[in-house]
Amino acid sequence: MSSIKVKKSTMVCPAKVTPKGSLWLSKIDMIIRTPYSHTNVLLFYPPNNNKPFDPNIFKEALSKALVPFYPMAGRLKFNHENGRYEIDCNAKGALFIDCNATRLKLSFGTSSMSHPYQQPSVPFISQQVNTLKLQVKSQQEVTNYKLSTFEVQAGHVWRSVCMARGLANDQDVKLYIVVNGRSRMKEMGLPKGYCGNIHLYATCLEKAGDIKCKPLRYTACKIHEGHKPLRVKNERNGTTKKFDDIEYIKSAIDYLNHVLIFAINSWASLPLYEGDFGWGGPTFTRINAIKYEGKSYITPSSNRDGSFSVTLKLFSTHKEAFKEYFYNIISSKY
Template sequence: MTLSVIRSNRSLARPAEHTPSGILDLSAIDRIPVLRCNARTLHVFRHGGLEAAQVIRGALSRALVPYYPLAGRLKESNQGELQIDCCGEGAWFVEASANCTLDSVDYFNDVSSIPYDELLSDSVPKTDGMEPLVQMQVTQFTCGGFVVGLTFCHAICDGLGAAQFLNAVGEMARGLEHPSIAPVWHRDFFPLQSQLEDSTQSPNFPPPLPSYQLKHANIDISTDHISQLKQQFHESAGQTCSAFEIVAATFWRQRTRAVNFENKTEVKLVFFANCRQLLDPPLPKGFYGNCFFPVTITTSSEWLTQATMVDVVKLIQEAKSKLPFEFSEYINGDYARNGEDPFAPPLTYTTLFISEWGRLGFNQIDYGWGPPVHVVPIQGSSIIPVGIVGSLPLPNVGIRLMTWSVEEAHLQPFIHLMTTPI
């Protein structure tokens, strides 16, 4: 059955009460150019009823009172610095209905067949060329379930911050008067460095874009298998490791084998680590801005393909142990002296990005009918090799590695290596 979606209402969800106005400065991390983009996700809920869209819209308006900056718009200062105009114009909200059940589309388990354009908001209004920072479409299915299609401005929140806000919307939908975690702006957690500004606005021309197109593959991993690999690591190394480290090591190693790079090719693994607790004092609970730093690991393809899983996990752990020092250097502006921007790793086939979603909080969002059965990230680029570590759709338990990391010629070797027991 072909999915057909009809949008019945489009409007701005403004804060339910009067909110402060004025201009707010963003942090130096918020203003990194690579974050000047939208993150898009689908959140699939098994139950809801006909009133789901109205309940969520009302809760969104109430949540925008304490989170009033999210009802504003991006602007640039006279010096070209990104700011928030707290104008209270609101979030964009679209109500829609589909002509089928969620079961008939398997709760969008097959990412390759999802009609994203039908499930994300459309006709988005602009103010002085700027879109709303939060855009949401709630699509009701004939079974009573619904899908929230979310578009979120990355310059305002990282994944933890976005999940914190959505959980607040869920609490408002369930009848709470105030969010259980009060939002904290606190974007001045380190002084702006002139050398940081100079580095992120380099006059160098970007490299030519590659011509390959990355293919999607889901790799499902049981908790039992993860436990076995963690036990193997403990027996060999005499120390513990995380599920993320196991998945990242396996993913990087097997992808490199599948691609079969020439010997001594330099390959990189990049992931972004939460740094809220690395500041002195740590950022307060409720902070919802961007506060992370890239962990970048470089080695040769020859070493990586010959290394054991234990070797690769150790390499990842060693890189993570340097995070406090490297983040401190970044805060102090010292990294600019070597001419390298840690937030601008080479976007080539030899660089693999991996992101952990399991602990962000998206899977706990509850608008009154229980948490989502499935949270689906939407590919941001067809040329940046990436994997996202999430959870299997409920009621299954385990890890789902959602990948867009290899081109067609390497897809089957990659899937074979990832699904063959180590």
């Protein structure tokens, strides 16, 4: 029997006076997800008797962090005049909850079987990744580019999901790939210290039969081609830069009901295991409570040897089939 008891809830405010006013949310903040949603990330730390957890130190550090990141201490509001959600930078603070857990047993990747959705997390060890890359390399095809590790990983995961869903060969399937636009915006006047979202969506639209039956290299190449951004004009100097057209992406949402969607978000390069709050880094991290079926994350492994984990949300009837295809395909030559 386990229980979690809340000891104290505190609203932590910035340590210094911060700017007031409203910041409107960009189209990138509003696309797909609602303004009141966020990605839950769990970080698990081993007990450290030499440096026990001190909530006061944590709250002090949080209050200092909220000075440069002052919008995070604000509140969301809706502006009825322009029809936009905005952040009211009022320094009301961020919620900090201090809890005690007794005999807490953690179970990763499981949930009630009566629930229509399942969120499996499957390990993707470095040897398996290298096997896939060798298989793709052996499938000779003339291209003027080299496929990345992510493109091979994403192609394999998408392929396994299409098989697990049991899709007909003529079914349209679309892959959304979350692209980090921050580096692309540097030369186009991104304000220094900007902390808003700059993630964009590259898309691949294919037939399920091509994804399931053709070699992995075919799918990986399609993902590579899907990364080719549209071009927009920089109004400041008249130059044209490669970048994803947000209006195009937003208009594409109307097409979602006609195809089966799968989305991949790679967090493989994020320093998830470097979150040291005074007692060392976490031993395990996990994406938790994925909201939508067909959404997935690739995250680095704690042993930092080039291995990964794939966490995704699927219907419970597809979960076991996905795992079977995911690992059987790795061990086969295709």
